[in-house]
Amino acid sequence: MGQAILQFGTSRFLQAHVDLFVSQAQDRGDAGQAIGGITVVQTTTNPASAERVAALAAGGGYPVRIRGLRHGERIDETITCRAVRQALQADAHWPALREAIASDVRVIVSNTADRGYQLDEADGPALIDDACRAPRSFPAKLLVLLHHRWVTHPAAGLSIFPCELIERNGDVLRDAVCFLAQQWRLDAGFVDWLRTRCIWANSLVDRIVSEALHPVGAVAEPYALWAIERQPGLVLPCAHEAMVLTDDLARFERLKLFLLNAGHSLLAERWLGDGRAEGQTVQQAMNDAGLRAELEAFWADEVLPVFDALGQRAEADAYLVDLRERLLNPFLNHRLSDIAQNHAQKKQRRLRPIAELAGQLQCGIAQPRLHAALASA
Structure with missing residues (x-):
C-alpha cells in the first residue's frame, strides 16, 4: 500500500514541523488522528538533500530535538519522528512517483524554498505522456503528476498544502500550475478539475528550526504553529494542537x-x-x-x-x-x-x-x- 501524504522537499523545517506533527498524531494511537504515512520527494539534485533521502529511505525514523523556553521553563527533549515511510528522488524515481499519485495519495505538502515556484522553459507538454522523465520545475512536476491523477482517478481530488513562506501560497501555486496547464493547451476539463476538485490550502507555518542533524533530523524550538485557511472539503494530514483552522489567515x-x-x-x-x-x-x-x-x-x-x-x-x-x-x-x-x-x-x-x-x-x-x-x- 502507498502512503496517503506526498511531500515535496526534504528540508529540516518539514522534518521538524509537518512530518513531526504527523508522527506525533500517529503515536497517539487513534487511527483518526493521522490519515497515513508520508512519501518524501527530493526535487533537486542537491547532494545534501540526496544524503537525507538515502537516510530516510533506510527507515527507522530520525531525531527531532526540541530545545528552548516555554513560559520560562527550559525544554530539552528528543522525539523520534517515524511518519516518513518512503523517500524518493524525482529524477531517479519518476515512474514510482507517477504510480504513487495514482493510488493512495490524499494530501500533498510542499516546501521548495524561495524560488520553488519558478518555471523552466525546458519543460513542455511532451512531458505529460513521458512516464520516465521528470520535469525540471516544481510547478511542472506537480502539473504532470496531477494530470496523471486526473486520468487515472478523475473523481478523486486532493488537498494541497504549500508551506512556502509566500502570502496566500495555495492561491499562488494553484495559479502557477493552472497557467502552465493552459500554456500547454491541456484539456479544459482537467483545468476545471485542478480548480474545483483539488483544494489548494493557503497556510502559514511558524517554527524556528535552527540546525540540521546528520544525516537526517533537526533541532527546533518548542513553539510551533500551522495556521490553515478553512475551506470546504479540505482534508488535513493529521490532527495536532499546533494546527489552527481559521477564517482570517x-x-x-x-x-x-x-x-x-x-x-x-x-x-x-x-x-x-x-x-x-x-x-x-x-x-x-x-x-x-x-x-x-x-x-x-x-x-x-x-x-x-x-x-x-x-x-x-x-x-x-x-x-x-x-x-x-x-x-x-x-x-x-x-x-x-x-x-x-x-x-x-x-x-x-x-x-x-x-x-x-x-x-x-x-x-x-x-x-x-x-x-x-x-x-x-
Missing part, C-alpha cells in the same frame, strides 16, 4: 511577518552593516544591549502603531511576549548569517508591506529604521 500572517520576520531582517541588516562576527546568533544579538534596544524601538515605534490602527494591538502584544522568549532561546544556534541569505529579497517581502499598510491606514509614523533598511543595497 491574514491576522496570523501579519503577526509573524511584521514582528518575527521583520525583526529577524532588522537584526540581519545591523549584522551586515556593522560587520559583526560571522557566527553571531539571534540569542547573542538579543543579549547585546544596543541591538536589543534597536529592535525594541523598531517594534514599539514602527510596527505596533500599525496593529493599533488595525485594532489588533492586544494580539500583537501577546505575540511579542512569546516572541521575545523564542528569540532569547539559549539552545538554538540560529545564526544571523543564515537569516541574511537572500537579504535584499527578504527585506522587500518582510518590510515593505509594513510601510505600505502604515500608509494605507494613515498611521502618521516616520518608520526611519524600516525605510533605511529598504533603501540600502
